[in-house]
Amino acid sequence: MKITPYCRGVYYHETDRMDVVNHSNYIHWMEEARVDFMLKMGLPYEKMEEEGVMLPVLEINCNYKSSFRFGEHIAVITKIVEYNGFKLKLSYDIYNEKTKKLCAYGTSSHCFTDCQIKPIRIIKKHPNMHELFKNAMDIEYDFLDSREF
Amino acid sequence: MKITPYCRGVYYHETDRMDVVNHSNYIHWMEEARVDFMLKMGLPYEKMEEEGVMLPVLEINCNYKSSFRFGEHIAVITKIVEYNGFKLKLSYDIYNEKTKKLCAYGTSSHCFTDCQIKPIRIIKKHPNMHELFKNAMDIEYDFLDSREF
């Protein structure tokens, strides 16, 4: 399965007085890219939550290599790096969409929980979701293959 | 009853590339000042919601006279300008805490609703809250009286 990166322009309100995007907004981008990735892998985030499954963040990290300015566009390549039906770890490579330069990269770790934020194993309770996450581990990106990124 | 303004420093992440606070954050300040005002008038916002009363925003407006920079502090004077047990309108005067200069002012209009966001009259269902809002219309500010603002 091949998908496209999550792309959008930088918002004015995301910059700070250093004239570049404030580092906290990269965490927003990772959340947005995660939601976009799950839509593309066939499990819209809101559907997952409607079925009573939450995906809280256990750990997050981000490395900043070069900054983004207003007027530039991001392209985020999201991948599953770990998944065992209980925990999920995603990686995010954040590129400048135009220059194809890797500007930041990070990861987020999650567990699956019910509505009361109690951890659950989705293998048993939600085999359909389990199947989707397993398949999503093989997702590739069109842009990567065409060496654009 | 006399209370003090809502005061806090400007956060770095609130500035934008114009080197001043992005205008959207003033709406955050108004929400924070509203929560602070309700705490001081005797009705903590979270208690109101626990009792099943929501206070969604119907309309908001803000006038910007001078900007805030990182390193400066805000002082917000919140007042009830309309209250009839059904709707609530608050005004916010946003001062530079140090210079006592009025830098922005705005209003927010609200209705009271239940958890399903269905409008309710709190006079009947929550007479204790009604009493608190009625009394809060007479709230004065210490700082104003001492001509500091």
Add this chain to the structure above:
Amino acid sequence: MKITPYCRGVYYHETDRMDVVNHSNYIHWMEEARVDFMLKMGLPYEKMEEEGVMLPVLEINCNYKSSFRFGEHIAVITKIVEYNGFKLKLSYDIYNEKTKKLCAYGTSSHCFTDCQIKPIRIIKKHPNMHELFKNAMDIEYDFLDSREF
């Protein structure tokens, strides 16, 4: 000249504990829609700033009719309601992209300034920008014409 509305999905981080988008984010949307509108009218915001012209917000207001939930999409129709080479006022109609329901509407008022935030008249100093803003007063929307909105 015909353009399309500014459209995007609601982000998870834009919701609050009422399970709908926090009202402050509509101000972000208006800023994003303004930037998008200026790009489409031929004056990218960052180019304007590069030429030394700033467009600070003097006043903002927003009316909230129905709320947005995560999973929904916004479509913003931005129009110039006042322009005289000195001040600029824009209106924003915020629709649910799918249902075509008008969920909120607002305005923002601006003046043109130099880099030191000193008001300027762009008619004299930047006649090319003046022309673009004048022409943009006649912009129409494709979606409106097709009665989708």
Add this chain to the structure above:
Amino acid sequence: MKITPYCRGVYYHETDRMDVVNHSNYIHWMEEARVDFMLKMGLPYEKMEEEGVMLPVLEINCNYKSSFRFGEHIAVITKIVEYNGFKLKLSYDIYNEKTKKLCAYGTSSHCFTDCQIKPIRIIKKHPNMHELFKNAMDIEYDFLDSREF
């Protein structure tokens, strides 16, 4: 030298539809705590920037143990874990101010740069700042000593 933690209430606009604070806001808290720490160690962030020194973020990470709800208060204990006049690494322990429970912890790594975001060694160019950072490595917290945290 003994200082107090960075404390403040959770804002309504910081919550998301899971009814807890969105994870991205912890990164804001770390920035705010960093600014507060530098004020208490004798180097107000805005003064540092006025002298032409920037402190961009190179890497950030955060571990989430328990969530924060609206109505609760945070208390952040910031410490220097690495400093060599060239790079700076801070740790942040985020407590629930009332229960004294450790709810999250993280780190941020920085380099010192000039206004053009070019790395600099502050030992040579800003010996006074260097001295302040060196001394700040020994900072202790009142609350910790009194076993409140």
